Amino acid sequence: MIAGPLQLLAPDGTVPAGEAVDAYADYRMDAAQLLAAYRFMVSARAADEWAFSLHRQGRLHTYAPSTGQEANSVGSIMALRQDDWFVQSYRELGGLMARGVPLSNYFLYWLGYEAGNDNEVDEFHLMPVAIPIASQLPHAVGLAQAERYLGTDRLAIGFIGDGGTSEGDFHEAMNFAGVWKAPVIIFVQNNQYAISLPRSRQTASNTIAEKAGAYGMRGVQVDGNDVTAVFAATAEAAEIVRSGGLPTLIEGVTYRVAAHTTSDDPNRYREIDEVAAWKNRDPIVRLQKLLRSRGLASEEELQASIEEARQHARDEFDRVEASAAPALEEGFQHLYAELPPLLQAQLSERRRLQERTGK
Amino acid sequence: MSAANLVTSVNAGLAVALESDERVVMYGQDIGRNGGVFQATAGLQERFGERRVFDVPLAESGIVGTAIGMAVAGLRPVVEMQFSGFVYPAFNQIVSHVARLRNRTRGSMSLPMVIRMPYGGAVRALEHHSESMEAIFAHVPGLKVVIPSTPHDAKGLLLAAVRDPDPVIFMEPKRLYHSPQQEIPEGDYELPLGQARVVQEGDAVTVIGYGGQMRDIRAAAAHLKRQDIAIEVIDLRTIYPFDQETVVESVRKTGRLLVVHEGPRSFGVGAEIVSFATEEAFMYLDAPPRRLTGTDTIIPLPASEHFYFMQPEHIVDAVLELIET
Numbered sequence: 002m003i004a005g006p007l008q009l010l011a012p013d014g015t016v017p018a019g020e021a022v023d024a025y026a027d028y029r030m031d032a033a034q035l036l037a038a039y040r041f042m043v044s045a046r047a048a049d050e051w052a053f054s055l056h057r058q059g060r061l062h063t064y065a066p067s068t069g070q071e072a073n074s075v076g077s078i079m080a081l082r083q084d085d086w087f088v089q090s091y092r093e094l095g096g097l098m099a100r101g102v103p104l105s106n107y108f109l110y111w112l113g114y115e116a117g118n119d120n121e122v123d124e125f126h127l128m129p130v131a132i133p134i135a136s137q138l139p140h141a142v143g144l145a146q147a148e149r150y151l152g153t154d155r156l157a158i159g160f161i162g163d164g165g166t167s168e169g170d171f172h173e174a175m176n177f178a179g180v181w182k183a184p185v186i187i188f189v190q191n192n193q194y195a196i197s198l199p200r201s202r203q204t205a206s207n208t209i210a211e212k213a214g215a216y217g218m219r220g221v222q223v224d225g226n227d228v229t230a231v232f233a234a235t236a237e238a239a240e241i242v243r244s245g246g247l248p249t250l251i252e253g254v255t256y257r258v259a260a261h262t263t264s265d266d267p268n269r270y271r272e273i274d275e276v277a278a279w280k281n282r283d284p285i286v287r288l289q290k291l292l293r294s295r296g297l298a299s300e301e302e303l304q305a306s307i308e309e310a311r312q313h314a315r316d317e318f319d320r321v322e323a324s325a326a327p328a329l330e331e332g333f334q335h336l337y338a339e340l341p342p343l344l345q346a347q348l349s350e351r352r353r354l355q356e357r358t359g360k
Numbered sequence: 361m362s363a364a365n366l367v368t369s370v371n372a373g374l375a376v377a378l379e380s381d382e383r384v385v386m387y388g389q390d391i392g393r394n395g396g397v398f399q400a401t402a403g404l405q406e407r408f409g410e411r412r413v414f415d416v417p418l419a420e421s422g423i424v425g426t427a428i429g430m431a432v433a434g435l436r437p438v439v440e441m442q443f444s445g446f447v448y449p450a451f452n453q454i455v456s457h458v459a460r461l462r463n464r465t466r467g468s469m470s471l472p473m474v475i476r477m478p479y480g481g482a483v484r485a486l487e488h489h490s491e492s493m494e495a496i497f498a499h500v501p502g503l504k505v506v507i508p509s510t511p512h513d514a515k516g517l518l519l520a521a522v523r524d525p526d527p528v529i530f531m532e533p534k535r536l537y538h539s540p541q542q543e544i545p546e547g548d549y550e551l552p553l554g555q556a557r558v559v560q561e562g563d564a565v566t567v568i569g570y571g572g573q574m575r576d577i578r579a580a581a582a583h584l585k586r587q588d589i590a591i592e593v594i595d596l597r598t599i600y601p602f603d604q605e606t607v608v609e610s611v612r613k614t615g616r617l618l619v620v621h622e623g624p625r626s627f628g629v630g631a632e633i634v635s636f637a638t639e640e641a642f643m644y645l646d647a648p649p650r651r652l653t654g655t656d657t658i659i660p661l662p663a664s665e666h667f668y669f670m671q672p673e674h675i676v677d678a679v680l681e682l683i684e685t
Contacts, residue, residue: 086433119466128432129464133456139422140457143429143437150385150411150435157429169449173422180417335467336502338525341554341601 006254007234008224012282014290028080028233032297038079038099038228039292040306042071042285045095047310048104048317049259052111055318056263064111069226069258071095072284073190076231077158077251081239086148086157088128088141092190092257093160100125104317114325115335126155135165138174138187145178145185145248156184156242158235164195166212167203178248179217186238187218187250191225192257197270213250225253226284229291256282329355364544367537369511370400370476373518374438376548378408381436384522386413388423388440388476397442398478398537420450424475428457431471431527438522444479444531445488458527459502471527474518478534479507480572480622482669484662485534491659492572492623497529498600498632504528504553505599509574511542513597516551524553533572556603558610562590565616565679568607568633570596573620573670580675591679599629604636611637615646616682620670625653647685652678 009025011017030038049068055061067074074095078087087093087100097107102120110117110130118129128144131137141159148155165171166189178185189209193200206212213220221238223230231253238249256279260267267276292298298306333340333348340348354360364372377384386401392415395402405413416423420441427437441447447454454475462470481490497505506521506528508514514532521528559574560581569577574595581593592610596602611617617637619630630651637649652670659668 086429088429115464116466118464119468122432122468129461129469131457133452136425136452136456139425139453140429140432142422143426143431144433145429146426147430147433147435150430151433170421170425170452173417173419173425176417176419177422177426332463335463335465337462337504338467338470343601343604346604 006222006224007230008227009230009233010227010287010291012287014287014294025233025237028236030229030232032295034079034232035288035292036297038075038232039285039288039298039303040310041075041079041098042095042228042288043307044098044104044310044313045071045075046285047307048107048314049094051311051314051318052108053259053263060322061111062113063262063264065091065262066259067092067094069279069283070190070192070255072228072288073188073225073231073253073255075099076228077188077235077253080232080235081156081158084126085155085239086126086128086141086144088137088144088157088159089130090137090160090162090165091130091132092162096160097127100127102127104314105321108318108321109325112321112325114327115331135161135168135170135174137161138165138170139177141187142174142178142181142183142185145183146181149184154243156186156239158186158188160188160190162195163189163191163193163200163203163209164198166209175212175216175218175250182245183248184242185248186235186242187248188235189250189252191252191254194257194261194271196261196265199271208252210250210252217247219247219249220252221249222252222254225255226282226287228284228288255284361543362546363541364511364515365537365541366508366511366514366532366539367398367400369515369544370518370532371402371404372544373515374401374404375407376515376519377438377522378404378412380548383434383436384412384438385430385435386438386440387416389415389418389442391415391440396440398534400476400532401440420446421453424450424453424458427473428453428461428471431473432461432469436472436522438474438476441475441477443489444477444493445491447477447493454497454503454529455500459500462526463502470525472523472525474521474528474530476530476532478537479531480533480535481659481665482535482572484665487661490665492621492654494531494599495623495628498629502527503600505531506553506597507531507533507571507599508597509533509536509571509595511539512544513551513557513595515544516549517553517597519548520550520553523550528553531571535572536575539575554598554601554603556597556606557595558606559593559595560591562592563614564589565591565618565682566594566610566614567591567618567620567675567679568594568596569620570599572622576670576672577620577675579672580679583672583676584679589679589683596629602633604640607633607637608640611641612644615644617645617649618652618675618678618682619649620652620675622654622669624656625651626656628653647682650678650682
């Protein structure tokens, strides 16, 4: 066991020495992976900040930002295969970028269209956004177990926040995973807050990772602002669960730098100093330091990536905003494989009302 | 053909489902070695192996939640809730995910899965073992709710439910599990969901029921027949989406409607049937439609549960009153 969260990249951008680092030597990110991680993280950050701004402009409804949590999301998804099941909650923008999901679909969802969840299943192996807290975790376990039944070596990763670990579905999912020894990774984005409730009042256990033991699972705690540590821990877990080893709970310790959603003001429930301290540990800044010190990117190149991501976010949103249009039929079209007569009648009645009233 | 009661016909249907499709898996509490508390899955684990028929931890939300993942991955899970009264922990999964996934993903994902559960009372069971909450499920867009009342229907509807591309809540009337045997086809057959069955043709009154109360309705019909009163008896079979055509045609013919069910009256299945019939056949009605249902009270413990259910005598009485109107 390693004391404290696994860290392979210190906040100052240096690589610490020691047993922990040596133990994960096989799971180091190479130069191309580090540069890719940077692109995914700045893409997520740029889209996130733009979405927040769009909300202020009145162009986007309620929005749940991911800023500050990109390393957890990007590092874990990059460590998996494209055909491993990705079971998200609603704060995995970084992981979506790493998986290659079009930003346009992400914006479409937050603009209020179910179509944003319509991502080609065979290409992305992605479950849609899941808002009822922790309810998505049993899905990850079921997906994993079904893949074993089907004889593939796919695994599933399920994301959840620290607040979600209080829900019954967290317990049930972990328990099924342990009993089945399912090829699943449960990834806890411990961002310290569930809206306003701090992690310390969510659970009395010292770490979330240690909960794994009671379910017959492995538990690993990582520095969730260190993309290289998240990658290494997830890659190791993937190797273990793919070869029939214990399912793994990874706790990525991070911080929700922004609000829960655009609807709340975090200054009501936490100190500005605390936020400032975590901003100093920004996962993107940390990765930039490494890329510069290794000579993998110049300052100009790093900034250019950010500018490019910002422009892309603006363009994609403009495009989606201009083309998306709601239709009366949408709610009926995909409720069942075949619309029952009873619902056909309701749709006809609704259309008739529209014809008579224009509404 | 072979003789079966309702529970052995469920068992036979499950066996055909397993036999005919490798993607079908079954799990729940005590369904494996024990064969289910009502023996609905008796012998299936022995025959199809632990890989396909297995017991899981005692956790309803976990059972339904993992089944969602399995269905997305390409399996066709058939899970059992030991009693309908214990389904509530799984309610979030059913309402938030089972019913919605197809719609939420614009059809790119679907959930071909069946959630089976014995429902209803009249077997002198313990507290929380006798509920009839079909109306609650029927009120959730995206679900199908099916309730058989005969061995023949149970097997055919169950096989149709397993093969349906959408999730089905399959509620089995436990008071009819050991009902008299009926000859049912031995092999594979399906009965279409969404279609009611006219059990007896008649012109006096349309009596609509389903599941546990059908035996009482049939007894009442037989009694009335001896008085030369022919009621039209309809077994709804699918609660949602219900067969509007059969209902409205019959009500237009008889001009009188009685709906009978176990569950509480207000906002129940009867409320919807009566509203629909009134909207669509108002000019044909010779009397105000009537409901004989459970009252809006909690189903009593065994000592007084018989007060809760409608007996054949109640049905006969209501039909005679309707005719007199």
